[in-house]
Amino acid sequence: xxxxxxxxxxxxxxxxxxxxxxxxxxxxxxxxxxxxxxxxxxxxxxxxxxxxxxxxxxxxxxxxxxxxxxxxxxxxxxxxxxxxxxxxxxxxxxxxxxxxxxxxxxxxxxxxxxxxxxxxxxxxxxxxxxxxxxxxxxxxxxxxxxxxxxxxxxxxxxxxxxxxxxxxxxxxxxxxxxxxxxxxxxxxxxxxxxxxxxxxxxxxxxxxxxxxxxxxxxxxxxxxxxxxxxxxxxxxxxxxxxxxxxxxxxxxxxxxxxxxxxxxxxxxxxxxxxxxxxxxxxxxxxxxxxxxxxxxxxxxxxxxxxxxxxxxxxxxxxxxxxxxxxxxxxxxxxxxxxxxxxxxxxxxxxxxxxxxxxxxxxxxxxxxxxxxxxxxxxxxxxxxxxxxxxxxxxxxxxxxxxxxxxxxxxxxxxxxxxxxxxxxxxxxxxxxxxxxxxxxxxxxxxxxxxxxxxxxxxxxxxxxxxxxxxxxxxxxxxxxxxxxxxxxxxxxxxxxxxx
Ligand SMILES: *Cc1c(COP(=O)(O)O)cnc(C)c1O
Numbered sequence: 001x002x003x004x005x006x007x008x009x010x011x012x013x014x015x016x017x018x019x020x021x022x023x024x025x026x027x028x029x030x031x032x033x034x035x036x037x038x039x040x041x042x043x044x045x046x047x048x049x050x051x052x053x054x055x056x057x058x059x060x061x062x063x064x065x066x067x068x069x070x071x072x073x074x075x076x077x078x079x080x081x082x083x084x085x086x087x088x089x090x091x092x093x094x095x096x097x098x099x100x101x102x103x104x105x106x107x108x109x110x111x112x113x114x115x116x117x118x119x120x121x122x123x124x125x126x127x128x129x130x131x132x133x134x135x136x137x138x139x140x141x142x143x144x145x146x147x148x149x150x151x152x153x154x155x156x157x158x159x160x161x162x163x164x165x166x167x168x169x170x171x172x173x174x175x176x177x178x179x180x181x182x183x184x185x186x187x188x189x190x191x192x193x194x195x196x197x198x199x200x201x202x203x204x205x206x207x208x209x210x211x212x213x214x215x216x217x218x219x220x221x222x223x224x225x226x227x228x229x230x231x232x233x234x235x236x237x238x239x240x241x242x243x244x245x246x247x248x249x250x251x252x253x254x255x256x257x258x259x260x261x262x263x264x265x266x267x268x269x270x271x272x273x274x275x276x277x278x279x280x281x282x283x284x285x286x287x288x289x290x291x292x293x294x295x296x297x298x299x300x301x302x303x304x305x306x307x308x309x310x311x312x313x314x315x316x317x318x319x320x321x322x323x324x325x326x327x328x329x330x331x332x333x334x335x336x337x338x339x340x341x342x343x344x345x346x347x348x349x350x351x352x353x354x355x356x357x358x359x360x361x362x363x364x365x366x367x368x369x370x371x372x373x374x375x376x377x378x379x380x381x382x383x384x385x386x387x388x389x390x391x392x393x394x395x396x397x398x399x400x401x402x403x404x405x406x407x408x409x410x411x412x413x414x415x416x417x418x419x420x421x422x423x424x425x426x427x428x429x430x431x432x433x434x435x436x437x438x439x440x441x442x443x444x445x446x447x448x449x450x451x452x453x454x455x456x457x458x459x460x461x462x463x464x465x466x467x468x469x470x471x472x473x474x475x476x477x478x479x480x481x482x483x484x485x486x487x488x489x490x491x492x493x494x495x496x497x498x499x
Pocket of ligand 1: 273
């Protein structure tokens with residue numbers, strides 16, 4: 001299996017090269033040259049395995065340059081007993097007849113990013129051994145909250161790696177800040193910057209591409225790599241859980257082999273739902289992929305009209321991990337749906353860069369309509385849904401999941417499509433306690449003390465506080481540095497001891 005670039009289909013690299021490099025040289029994203037397909041029997045056999053077994057089977061189709069021992073080591077390490085608090089790793093639970101929830105947040109940081117970021121360090125260090133002859137890998141992350149913590153937790157104490165996270169000092173929640181600043185591990189560092197997320201992201205990109213900094217790293221046998229969702233190593237682990245949820249529905253007797261299901265995904269950068277698209281192309285019987293957005297509804301408009309327009313108001317919502325106007329992974333979908341047309345993708349991306357928008361042609365638009373549905377809802381509807389499904393089903397969900405649930409029930413009402421449906425649940429409700437508390441009817445919600453809020457939510461609902469969040473209370477703050485943007489390069493060199 002080889003990988004090519006969405007913007008230049010003459011590129012041909014191995015999985016290890018795609019994962020080590022992160023992004024193709026001319027700016028395109030790595031995609032598999034061919035999407036492997038599986039038989040009904042393959043799915044039937046998969047259903048007999050545990051999560052680690054399922055992950056190995058799926059990954060072996062994509063990472064053909066990894067030996068069986070390497071895959072055992074990577075997958076076995078990432079999802080080993082005790083790393084995830086649910087023994088199934090990603091359990092599928094029933095909401096009501098015909099509607100299930102795929103819980104992706106039982107990892108160490110209580111958000112779905114763990115599903116990929118627990119595995120990525122193994123994939124990256126194994127890939128680097130093959131392609132980068134023993135260089136030390138330096139991961140720089142700009143985060144608006146969830147990715148930073150999940151990357152720190154994934155890479156902590158991983159040999160031959162360093163991870164350094166920058167976050168906007170006033171741009172993350174109190175709980176997210178605490179999660180990051182109490183991070184343990186000898187190879188990690190966290191630093192706040194004066195500015196917003198875009199400032200952090202722009203500066204990280206500048207450091208990442210600075211010839212002077214890169215030369216300094218090279219002198220010390222180090223290289224940069226990336227842990228964000230454009231890296232193929234973050235996408236491929238996510239395909240596994242869409243197979244896994246289908247197997248679980250089979251085992252629960254909810255469907256028969258071959259029955260179609262719908263999948264609903266709360267979407268930001270389009271990585272999670274793109275993984276579901278790959279699962280569908282590979283042969284998981286999926287009818288519709290339903291893309292759910294918050295008030296930042298650029299994707300809903302795109303799916304309905306074929307017109308992508310990022311020039312619009314940006315809203316800060318109670319589902320912040322979906323507050324995004326440029327969904328990077330959409331580029332991969334455009335490549336596949338256009339019949340591997342790199343010139344077409346390049347045109348679209350140039351349009352986006354220069355004019356803030358692009359329109360796809362009729363053929364691509366019709367393919368999108370055949371596979372995807374889009375929908376969105378605002379914060380009031382999100383909170384109403386959290387309260388409603390808590391009352392009706394005694395199930396507590398977070399704000400992102402609630403956006404997806406809202407969009408699903410709107411879709412059901414509009415279409416009466418009674419296909420069994422799985423909603424991807426992307427975070428523990430305790431990560432977003434203030435909004436969830438309000439939604440379940442608490443009158444006094446004060447954002448200042450994250451722990452008091454968790455305890456209040458626990459007292460009202462009886463839902464247990466996830467152990468990793470409860471444990472933070474007793475951990476010392478290790479990182480409290482705040483710098484100007486101009487000071488970020490020094491922070492990087494300092495941390496690596498190569499000033
Ligand atoms: C990152 C994130 C999302 C969005 O996922 P994408 O792959 O970027 O579409 C949704 N919910 C939560 C809680 C997240 O952390």
